[in-house]
Amino acid sequence: MVKIELKNVNKRFGSDVTVLKDVNLNIKDGEFMVLVGPSGCGKSTCLNLIAGLEFVSTGKIIFGDADVTYLSPKERKVAMVFQSYALYPHMTVRDNMSFSLKLEGVDSDIINNRVKKAAELLGIPNLLDRKPKELSGGQRQRVALGRCIVRNPTAFLFDEPLSNLDAKLRIQMRGEIIKLQRQLGVTLIYVTHDQVEAMSMADRIAILYDTKFQQIGTPTEVYNTPRNKFVASFIGSPQMNFFDASLGNGGITFGDQSFSLSQENINKIKQANKDDLILGIRPEHINISPERRSEAFEIEITVIEFLGADTMITFKFEDEMTGMATSPGYYNGKIGDKAYISFKENDIHIFDKDTEINIIHHPID
Ligand SMILES: Nc1ncnc2c1ncn2[C@@H]1O[C@H](COP(=O)(O)OP(=O)(O)OP(=O)(O)O)[C@@H](O)[C@H]1O
């Protein structure tokens, strides 16, 4: 188990594809770090650099105190799990799990012992004599995990390992991977494009986009204090609402609406000295009700989606402004109804429209 560092890493493919530009990342010993970002942002490339399957253009990769920048995957002793489990189809589960240790010339008693222990940990001791085709998707995924565990690696590197599984199994395996990582105390780097997976599994999340880590923080930090509009839109589902806004008299103005702000927030906005702002508010922080209350403004309901635990309500106001609110439980209303929405100052975010930086909530680094 080691801490892993990326120091000023640049990665280019040829002369025109820059995937990572001067990125830094410090993963603590025993940490569960999730790399998340949209398709094509460079998550797999980043993981492959850590594994030694790709090499940096410039910069360093450090494991513990050792510079591993130019070491092979074997020398780094990491274990990877991919989206396709890549099990050997003609080998039994036992042989799949033992294979890499046999290649290393490990004593067969030690191998048998490790395979037995890993199989027990994963709840698959009864499957050791089956072949991969005789297993379900979840069971195959467990064998792929077992293959990692037996090697006592320095770190686990997972690249979207659950995306081939159905939704229910994904949630179950998510729980199992978290439990396993805690039990083994292993440093784990987990790549996904699914922000729910990231939020539910990570000690810390690193959000990769546009060649940079946009923010690195705990799930609560990236949710409560997104550094910029990209992070705010990427983390949280349904996504945060954004309205063009500007500083008005005693508060913020968006469309014909105004929302009063504390002097502290007004000062922060004045200090930023920008005319064009974006007001951000998460759907779950909007209170929607058929009754008018003070500080609420009128909207028209355009879509109602009842999901069971809550209802998602799409609304419009002033012709072209649209937004979404989540209301707990069942919302008793219909399309075309007028309703009133309100929210708390503490829940809003204000971004500079130009740089997209969050002006009022700053993450701690
Ligand atoms: N060997 C390569 N040569 C040239 N370009 C590459 C190579 N490998 C990856 N890329 C490019 O680098 C960028 C990042 O790719 P990468 O596979 O790391 O993305 P990703 O975030 O893992 O995406 P996904 O979520 O779709 O798996 C992409 O634009 C991709 O086309």
Ligand SMILES: [Mg+2]
């Ligand atoms: Mg990928």
